[in-house]
Amino acid sequence: MPHKPIDEMTKDEFLAKSPSGYRYLAEKPTYAEEHIAWVDSNQEIVLTDDFFDHSPSDRKWILGHEKAHSSISPHEDRFWKVAESGAIGHFDEDEMKWKGIVGGRNPEETLTQLITNAREGEAVPQEVLDAYADKIHPSGELHIGDVPIKSYSSPSYLARLIIEAVDSGMDLDEAISIIKEESQSVGVPDETIKDAINMVKRELEEYEEKQKD
């Protein structure tokens, strides 16, 4: 593993290293007051003080959940097919609220958690396994080929995908070539891809420098 996983880092270690695709926010915006972590519009995972107050094992789950958000979209037919199947929860007409089988304030949150659970090897409804088989990896690791690289992907988001693939054992050049190919196929500008690759190389160099100290 070229990196210490973020779930094991102290806040100071995180701030000293600032890994690609993640950022720390000291003050939560009002819309996120109850959130521990979330994915922003650049697809960066935002971490708060609350996050660093949790144990490493909690943090692993929180990060797993946030990463799983990248794998589902309510704009896909399969999302509604699963949400409306009754398999992951139902809308309670009396209480006027969504009740998911594993919690979650809406179907998107419930499905995100179920995909997280499936990646951790936990049992989830067959409907979820059938519809999202391509998004579920038994290792729980995020795979590049598995993540929807969108035309609006940011350099740091792409950099995070490359680094996570390397951390889970993929060769750096292979990870870069997959990112290049998949990003180009969905219309990510070449400039964005180039920035992402430079970011990764800088980050890995810095890491190696630190190892020498």
Ligand SMILES: [Zn+2]
């Ligand atoms: Zn969520």
